[in-house]
Amino acid sequence: MSRTRRVNCIIPPHLLDKLLDSEHTGVRKAALDTMLTTARLRGERGLRASFVGAASAGNGRRTVFDCQQGRLLPTATLAQSEDGAASTDESVRRAFDGLGTTRDFYRTVLQRNSVDDRGMRLDGYVHFDVKFNNAFWDGRQMVFGDGDGTLFTDFTRSLDVIAHELTHAVTEFTAGLAYHGQSGALNESMSDVFGSVVKQWSLNQSAEVADWLIGAEVFTPEIDADALRSMKAPGHAYDNELFGKDPQPDHMSHFAHLPDNERGDFGGVHINSGIPNKAFYLTATNIGGSSWGAPALIWYESLKASSIDTQFQGFADTTHQKAEELYGAGSNEQLAVLAAWQEVGIQVSGVPAGVARDLGRAGRNGAPGRTAGQDTGGAARDDGLTALNRQIDALASQVASLSKAMTAMQREHVTRG
Amino acid sequence: MKVTLEKHGGLAAAIQLRLPPKELDSAALPANDAAELAGLVAEAVSAGPAAEEDRPGRARDAMSYTITVEEDGRSTTVLTQSDTAMSPGFAALLRWLETH
Numbered sequence: 001m002s003r004t005r006r007v008n009c010i011i012p013p014h015l016l017d018k019l020l021d022s023e024h025t026g027v028r029k030a031a032l033d034t035m036l037t038t039a040r041l042r043g044e045r046g047l048r049a050s051f052v053g054a055a056s057a058g059n060g061r062r063t064v065f066d067c068q069q070g071r072l073l074p075t076a077t078l079a080q081s082e083d084g085a086a087s088t089d090e091s092v093r094r095a096f097d098g099l100g101t102t103r104d105f106y107r108t109v110l111q112r113n114s115v116d117d118r119g120m121r122l123d124g125y126v127h128f129d130v131k132f133n134n135a136f137w138d139g140r141q142m143v144f145g146d147g148d149g150t151l152f153t154d155f156t157r158s159l160d161v162i163a164h165e166l167t168h169a170v171t172e173f174t175a176g177l178a179y180h181g182q183s184g185a186l187n188e189s190m191s192d193v194f195g196s197v198v199k200q201w202s203l204n205q206s207a208e209v210a211d212w213l214i215g216a217e218v219f220t221p222e223i224d225a226d227a228l229r230s231m232k233a234p235g236h237a238y239d240n241e242l243f244g245k246d247p248q249p250d251h252m253s254h255f256a257h258l259p260d261n262e263r264g265d266f267g268g269v270h271i272n273s274g275i276p277n278k279a280f281y282l283t284a285t286n287i288g289g290s291s292w293g294a295p296a297l298i299w300y301e302s303l304k305a306s307s308i309d310t311q312f313q314g315f316a317d318t319t320h321q322k323a324e325e326l327y328g329a330g331s332n333e334q335l336a337v338l339a340a341w342q343e344v345g346i347q348v349s350g351v352p353a354g355v356a357r358d359l360g361r362a363g364r365n366g367a368p369g370r371t372a373g374q375d376t377g378g379a380a381r382d383d384g385l386t387a388l389n390r391q392i393d394a395l396a397s398q399v400a401s402l403s404k405a406m407t408a409m410q411r412e413h414v415t416r417g
Numbered sequence: 418m419k420v421t422l423e424k425h426g427g428l429a430a431a432i433q434l435r436l437p438p439k440e441l442d443s444a445a446l447p448a449n450d451a452a453e454l455a456g457l458v459a460e461a462v463s464a465g466p467a468a469e470e471d472r473p474g475r476a477r478d479a480m481s482y483t484i485t486v487e488e489d490g491r492s493t494t495v496l497t498q499s500d501t502a503m504s505p506g507f508a509a510l511l512r513w514l515e516t517h
Contacts, residue, residue, distance in 0.1 A: 071503065071508050071512075129512070130512055130515060130516060131515050131516070133424075133427070133429065133480075134427040134428055134429065134478065134479075134480050134500070135428050135478065136427065136428065136476060136477060136478040136479045136480070136500060136501075137476065137477045137478060138475075138476045138479065138500070138501045139474065139475030139476050139477075139501070140475075143500075148515075151432075152429070155428070161428065164428070164478075165428075165477070165478065168477035168478070172475065172477075179477065187477070191477075215428065215429075218429075228428065228429050228431070228432070229431075238432075242436075243432045243435040243436055244435045246431065247431050247434070247435075248431065262425040262426055262481040262483075262497070262499075263423075263425055263483075265425070265426055265430045265431070265434065266426075269430070270426075270428075270429075270430035270431050271430075271431050
């Protein structure tokens with residue numbers, strides 16, 4: 001058999017043509033088979049090349065489909081693509097633009113080519129179902145509801161919601177954080193972090209000016225709520241008669257222990273995300289300036305270095321380590337990270353509490369309002385060293401006064417003796 | 418027949434946790450609505466579970482729905498399906514409950 005194949009491969013095309021004209025049925029069939037096989041192989045090679053091309057040259061090409069209030073994605077109609085005109089439907093346009101802004105953020109700020117870093121196409125589905133109060137990532141594409149018009153309105157209205165959902169895909173292609181308990185809360189927090197950072201980047205807002213709200217635009221005007229969540233003040237996004245007070249904790253001491261099932265939001269993944277959310281907000285404001293600079297880079301590198309079962313502690317340690325790798329040991333950025341986790345009740349491993357407290361304080365006070373960047377490493381490192389030196393001085397003077405007291409006591413003892 | 422709809426999870430999961438379930442008593446409905454509801458319940462029950470597992474899988478922020486059907490004060494049937502794994506029968510019943 002292998003010999004036949006080898007022969008097939010070396011038969012020149014003109015000879016095959018001649019063989020096809022042969023009077024012998026067997027010869028004609030063999031020639032025909034050869035030609036078909038070759039054509040098929042050539043086709044497959046071409047097909048494979050076009051697949052590779054599609055993946056790398058796709059560059060996150062966007063397509064938005066209209067579900068027309070149905071629940072079946074395959075029956076949705078094409079509403080806007082990269083090649084066509086902008087839709088007259090505002091939901092379609094907002095989804096299309098939001099996918100684009102998020103894709104551009106990942107490309108220009110974090111050098112990531114679409115959510116999978118291989119140019120994956122971005123498909124969005126709007127007008128899903130009737131009165132659908134949600135937006136979700138189904139593992140392959142984004143789906144938006146119009147809201148019931150009573151509580152919620154169209155979910156395409158919040159850019160941070162669009163970036164939140166697409167970041168679920170980024171997490172899936174990187175750490176793959178399991179969607180329950182602390183890893184699930186980290187998964188949710190990553191989506192809120194980059195959801196908010198994308199919005200701040202698009203508005204060119206500094207960490208100090210930004211609202212740090214997730215889904216501020218999804219409620220109807222009748223609902224008394226600032227947003228779905230507040231990263232700046234978890235637990236304070238809403239407090240009304242209809243659905244009570246925002247249950248998000250902002251400190252480990254208020255970690256919510258909920259059942260690991262649907263009713264318990266898989267251990268409160270949308271609730272306990274308040275803790276790492278606050279840690280990111282604190283890191284960004286401690287460093288000062290643009291959240292999409294050092295803070296986003298530290299978090300993104302830490303996400304890539306995390307895995308399926310990473311917990312809060314492990315993630316905090318990783319951010320501390322990444323801040324050191326990126327900006328240096330004792331840099332302002334690293335101290336900012338240390339202080340942030342400390343403020344939400346998480347002690348970075350290997351840093352004694354007392355030292356962390358002092359260094360953290362230095363990190364918080366380090367040059368407020370300064371724009372984050374690698375060029376700040378020197379000054380920041382000095383801040384850390386100053387804090388450490390101050391502590392050593394304090395300890396040395398304590399030792400000195402102790403030994404003085406000891407000497408005095410010994411003298412007294414000798415005199416009495 | 419009493420039908421209760423509970424919704425869980427989703428982007429607004431924390432809010433869903435606080436919202437009361439929606440309850441409908443077929444005795445309080447007009448006869449044709451009650452008959453329609455009974456028909457949809459029967460179809461959703463016979464459709465069985467959706468193809469996928471009840472864990473979230475690869476979907477993120479998807480919502481899940483628990484429809485409880487009580488007859489004569491006794492809980493008889495509990496159906497749970499999610500946005501990414503839903504039988505057409507369950508979807509039809511869900512839509513009816515959402516719009517009534």
